[in-house]
Amino acid sequence: MVNxxxxxxxxxxxxxxxxxxxxxxFLTSLGYDGARLRISAPRxxxxxxxxxxPQSKERIELLRKAKTAGALFAVTHNKHLSSSxxxxxxxxxxxxxxxxxxxxxxxxRFERQKLRQKAMAILSAHGEPTPExxxxxxxxxxxKLYEWKFNKKSMESRxxxxxxxxxxxxxxxxxxxxxxxxxxxxxLLTEDMYAKDTALGVQLKQTANAITNxxxxxxxxTHPELxxxxxxxxxxxxxxxxxxxxx
Numbered sequence: 539m540v541n542x543x544x545x546x547x548x549x550x551x552x553x554x555x556x557x558x559x560x561x562x563x564f565l566t567s568l569g570y571d572g573a574r575l576r577i578s579a580p581r582x583x584x585x586x587x588x589x590x591x592p593q594s595k596e597r598i599e600l601l602r603k604a605k606t607a608g609a610l611f612a613v614t615h616n617k618h619l620s621s622s623x624x625x626x627x628x629x630x631x632x633x634x635x636x637x638x639x640x641x642x643x644x645x646x647r648f649e650r651q652k653l654r655q656k657a658m659a660i661l662s663a664h665g666e667p668t669p670e671x672x673x674x675x676x677x678x679x680x681x682k683l684y685e686w687k688f689n690k691k692s693m694e695s696r697x698x699x700x701x702x703x704x705x706x707x708x709x710x711x712x713x714x715x716x717x718x719x720x721x722x723x724x725x726l727l728t729e730d731m732y733a734k735d736t737a738l739g740v741q742l743k744q745t746a747n748a749i750t751n752x753x754x755x756x757x758x759x760t761h762p763e764l765x766x767x768x769x770x771x772x773x774x775x776x777x778x779x780x781x782x783x784x785x
Contacts, residue, residue, distance in 0.1 A: 551579040637726035640719065650689070650712045657686035667700055675700075 558577050565572035660679050667675050667683065675683075680699040685691050687706045692699060756764070 548579075555579040633726050637723060640723045640726065644715055644719075644723070647712045647715055651714075653682070653686050654709075654711065657683055667703065669697075669700065672696055672700055 555578055558575075562572035562576045565575065660675075660683060664674050664679070665671065667680070675696060677696055680696045680703070681692060683703050684694075684699045687703055687709055689709070692702075694702075
């Protein structure tokens with residue numbers, strides 16, 4: 539059984555194999571050693587190949603990992619590669635880098651906020667540390683105040699930590715993690731991706747801006763096409779709004 543998706547020329551190979559067998563059998567019937575010329579068509583299991591449907595998460599992930607022409611051929615099996623799949627695959631690495639950076643920033647802010655709260659609690663309980671009051675501060679308390687000001691830990695003596703603490707200004711409060719940032723992060727982490735999130739989306743936006751700025755230079759034949767496309771989009775959006783209201 540030949541899988542035409544994996545190997546579109548597999549049937550031809552089997553035909554050649556059959557013709558080879560017939561020719562070898564004929565040579566054998568004439569007294570020659572036809573078996574020495576017998577050749578079988580190569581066979582491989584379907585599990586060796588990763589088959590993914592166009593515009594699927596699996597295909598986009600495989601395209602992202604493909605670095606050579608051979609790897610791209612293995613993913614697409616010489617089938618049509620849509621621009622949507624291609625640009626989405628290219629945007630995945632950028633999205634991951636940005637989402638990783640935002641996650642790191644989010645964790646850092648929360649850790650700094652917790653550290654600030656602990657430092658404020660220590661200062662509220664014991665007051666501002668001074669050389670005269672150093673004995674009122676335990677080593678862990680001075681270490682925490684030092685960490686708050688310098689954003690790093692130290693196991694030095696209380697006297698050295700106090701000297702460093704008094705020499706540094708009060709650190710600025712980190713901005714709270716906003717709702718807009720959380721929404722942006724969730725959009726980056728979601729599996730869904732739209733054209734506007736890819737390089738194709740940037741190109742389309744630039745084209746739209748160019749058309750807007752040079753609308754008077756467009757030929758008369760293009761004007762009706764643009765108007766028709768915009769009108770169809772407006773009708774689709776209105777139909778979608780009506781369906782949501784019905785639901």
